[in-house]
Amino acid sequence: MIAPAPLAHAPEPAPGNTLRFAGYAALFDTPDAGRDTIRRGAFAHTLAAREDPLPLLWQHRADLRIGWIEAISEAPGACA
Secondary structure, X not given: OOOOOXXXXXXXXXXXXXXXXXXXXXXXXXXXXXXXXXXOOOOHHHHHHOOOOEEEEEXXXXXXXXXXXXXXXXXXXXEO
């Protein structure tokens, strides 16, 4: 099992008392810890078809939605 990386910098809350962060949800053409490789363009159709932002879940639990993610697909991966 791979331990999660520590948070190097906790961002300040944005105006309106919201917390914003950015990062890559997946890297294209790079094997992940489970040796899966996601091809460039894998998320394009799904992201284009969504009308609402993606839900941000706590511990992958659908009953614990803590916010929303605006995601785009760009090089080198899918950004959240």
